[in-house]
Amino acid sequence: MSIQSNISLKQFNTFNIDVSAKHFAAFNSIDQLEELLHDPLLSDNPTMVLGGGSNILFTKNVEAVVLKNEITGIEKISEDENYYYIKAGAGESWHHFVMHCLQNGYAGIENLALIPGNVGASPMQNIGAYGVEIKDVFHSLEAIHLNDKQKKIFNMDECAFGYRESAFKNRYQNEFVITAVTYRLLKKPSYNISYGVIEQELEKMKVTELSCMSIAKAVMNIRNSKLPNPAVIGNAGSFFKNPVIAASSFDHLQEQFPSIVGHFLENGEYKLAAGWLIEQCGWKGYRKGDAGCHEKQALVLVNFGNASGEEIYQLSELIITSVFNKFGVLLQREVNIC
Numbered sequence: 563m564s565i566q567s568n569i570s571l572k573q574f575n576t577f578n579i580d581v582s583a584k585h586f587a588a589f590n591s592i593d594q595l596e597e598l599l600h601d602p603l604l605s606d607n608p609t610m611v612l613g614g615g616s617n618i619l620f621t622k623n624v625e626a627v628v629l630k631n632e633i634t635g636i637e638k639i640s641e642d643e644n645y646y647y648i649k650a651g652a653g654e655s656w657h658h659f660v661m662h663c664l665q666n667g668y669a670g671i672e673n674l675a676l677i678p679g680n681v682g683a684s685p686m687q688n689i690g691a692y693g694v695e696i697k698d699v700f701h702s703l704e705a706i707h708l709n710d711k712q713k714k715i716f717n718m719d720e721c722a723f724g725y726r727e728s729a730f731k732n733r734y735q736n737e738f739v740i741t742a743v744t745y746r747l748l749k750k751p752s753y754n755i756s757y758g759v760i761e762q763e764l765e766k767m768k769v770t771e772l773s774c775m776s777i778a779k780a781v782m783n784i785r786n787s788k789l790p791n792p793a794v795i796g797n798a799g800s801f802f803k804n805p806v807i808a809a810s811s812f813d814h815l816q817e818q819f820p821s822i823v824g825h826f827l828e829n830g831e832y833k834l835a836a837g838w839l840i841e842q843c844g845w846k847g848y849r850k851g852d853a854g855c856h857e858k859q860a861l862v863l864v865n866f867g868n869a870s871g872e873e874i875y876q877l878s879e880l881i882i883t884s885v886f887n888k889f890g891v892l893l894q895r896e897v898n899i900c
């Protein structure tokens with residue numbers, strides 16, 4: 563296993579941005595990772611750990627040693643009356659993991675089918691869709707500290723999960739390599755079809771008896787109908803977070819914009835649909851060069867071919883400014899800018 567130099571990262575990020583890494587190495591076991599962590603190049607250069615590259619926008623060449631996590635494997639490590647405890651390697655494809663769980667009767671992540679990226683990113687981003695987030699099924703994760711090379715196990719509280727947030731995006735940023743994640747999955751399914759679109763899709767599919775597989779299929783149909791497939795058009799899913807605002811601000815906005823889309827939260831605040839805000843500013847379907855805003859989901863920025871990361875970043879700046887000018891709401895990026 564060797565560290566290579568000047569490697570294009572185009573095939574390693576779902577935006578398909580063509581930047582290069584000063585140094586690059588992939589590892590598929592903890593032993594390989596430990597060997598890499600002792601390489602002198604790592605003492606002389608910053609380190610960047612890359613998973614599926616599905617939530618990152620590269621805006622320049624990466625002057626670091628990029629370590630690509632390819633640790634795979636899925637294992638049932640224990641079970642109790644209600645749960646299976648399933649451990650997966652951080653480099654395992656997330657969707658492959660979901661399919662494995664469905665086939666083996668491990669319930670709880672059927673709503674998270676078809677999310678691009680790897681297992682390791684699931685706690686990092688607290689990935690979520692259609693009413694389910696990783697924090698609902700998370701048990702623990704294993705990680706190795708980049709400097710002291712010690713193994714550490716993190717439980718739920720230590721991960722400090724929030725909306726598309728965790729300690730690994732904040733206080734522990736660039737400190738750890740997540741090597742495996744253990745999920746606590748249900749023996750007896752508890753279906754979550756609270757999202758109206760899922761119910762509508764199940765009706766369309768003429769499903770009379772719910773199952774984890776039918777929900778996963780409904781979710782896949784919905785995603786395929788409006789989210790661009792990164793294998794065809796470069797993208798990183800939602801580029802921005804849905805902004806959360808106070809109830810009083812929501813009431814004020816609703817007076818001015820009666821059709822505004824907002825979702826009441828348990829804590830009394832409102833989560834606005836950023837896609838709606840962006841669409842109202844006229845960006846949906848916008849294209850300049852190869853950088854654009856998706857025609858079916860305005861929250862998703864796309865690379866039609868050869869856009870640079872900087873062009874996509876500049877587009878995101880224009881969108882943030884126009885949404886702020888029209889609604890007084892400041893969008894935050896969900897995608898990591900590098």
Ligand code: EPU
Pocket residue numbers: 690691692693798799800801802803804823835836837838839841846858859860861896
């Ligand atoms: N909408 C528009 N125009 C658009 C897009 C959306 O008006 O162009 C409005 C619609 O009224 C729609 C509402 O926004 O009813 C919500 O849209 P959607 O159901 O597509 O979900 P979202 O809020 O835009 C979030 C997540 C997605 C996740 C879906 C489904 C974030 C940042 N995004 O999107 O996650 O799949 O809900 O649960 O929270 C991701 O994180 O990369 C991602 C794709």
